Amino acid sequence: MDWIQALWLALVQGLTEFLPVSSQAHLVLASLLSGEVYQGLDFDIMLHAGSLVAVVLYFRSELIQMARDWLRSLVGGPKTPDSKLAWWIILATIPAGIAGLLFKDHAEAALRSPVIMAWALIAFGLALGWADWRFRGQRDEHSLRLRDVLIIGLAQALALIPGTSRSGITITAALFLGLNRESASRFSFLLSIPIIAAAGLLAALDLSESGFESGFGVLFIGFLAAAISTYACIHYFLAFIKRIGMLPFVLYRVFLGLLLLGFAL
Template sequence: MEWWQAIVLAILQGLTEFLPISSSAHLILPSQLLGWPDQGLAFDVAVHVGTLIAVMSYFRKDIKQILVGLSQQHIHHKPNSDARLAWWVVIATIPAGLLGICFDGLIEDYLRNALVIAATTIIFGLLLWYADTRQHLLKQINDMPAKHALYIGIAQALALIPGTSRSGITITAAMLMGYSRSAAARFSFLISMPLILLAGSYKSYELLTTISPIPWSFIFMGALVSAISAYICIYFFLKLIEQLSMKPFVIYRLILGCFLIAFVALGLVE
């Protein structure tokens, strides 16, 4: 892979990791439609590190408050909203973590194709539209009970199906339960951190145990580019989400899904 191709893919990964438009739908196009080579394990590690750095940097104050809340709960044995949020993040991470371990190979072998990605891009785009048009999206994260965190976590597990979009399905699930767009997006970003950390750690282990030389300069470049693009994406998405609504992302998903179906019909992608 050329350096400029890696930069383009790192930007794409950084943007689509957190926007509700599916990263897999975008990364399949350069490889299959343009004939770009597979990005490889080193690149996967790089972009996971980059997106993790971005989301942890943006939510550094939230992370600090959560850790302080946990310590205060441990010391004073009194529950507080920050400690409760930490447990909700853990609860929401469990379903996707377990299913990812059990079905990773199956998903990679049978579901990672353009037609599946096109279908899920359209279907879950329409579901996002339905959730966004519901009235009374007023609930905040502080109102969240444990069962809602679990439901969002189960929805997050659906994102193992390529084209679903992890952020898209978790935001959709939260809005279906009445949470505001900003609250849904914030919780979606918070629960992304453990999963990105787990996925990045697993891929890093795979990379370190290979006999191939590790392209450190390639990793640093990919991590830097994806971190910058992801941070910019998070910043503007959270700033504009209440004014924009989800309609632009829904329209984009429908157009992208239709393009993928057309490419499959023409035999341009598989």
């Protein structure tokens, strides 16, 4: 992999990781267009590490406050909206974590095909549009209850189906529960942090057995480009989502799904 290919793939990863459009489907489409395997395990880890660093930096103030209040709540301190939100993120991560440990290998082997990705893009894209049009309300992430958190957590487990989009399915679930667009997106992005970190750790353990395939320069370019593009994507998505709504992403998902079907059939 040369640096131009590394830069291109990192930008695709960074710009689609937190949009409700499935970064995985875009990387598969890139491999179909180029006729090559899009990346190795070491490069994949660096892309996700870049995205993780970006989301942590973007929400650093919120995360610091949540961590402080959560730690105080462990030693008898007062319960605050931020400590409660920290507990909700932990609880909502559990279903996806269990599903990942039990079914990840099976899902990747049995479901990783352009046809399945295409139908997942279309079906869950339409669900996103329906939730945004029919059920979206004015609740924010601090109004979440235990039942809501478990529903969002179970929805996140569906992201094991390639083409679903982790951010897309969690935003969809939050909209179905009456959250507004900005709050649904913020909770989805915060919820991504433990999942990306855990997936990266497991991948790093696999990498320790297989060894590195890419050069340092390519890995650094991938990490930096993914971090910068992810940060920009989160910033502009949250800045404009109230104005533009979810319809552009729904239409794009349907278009991308049909495009993948055209390549696969």
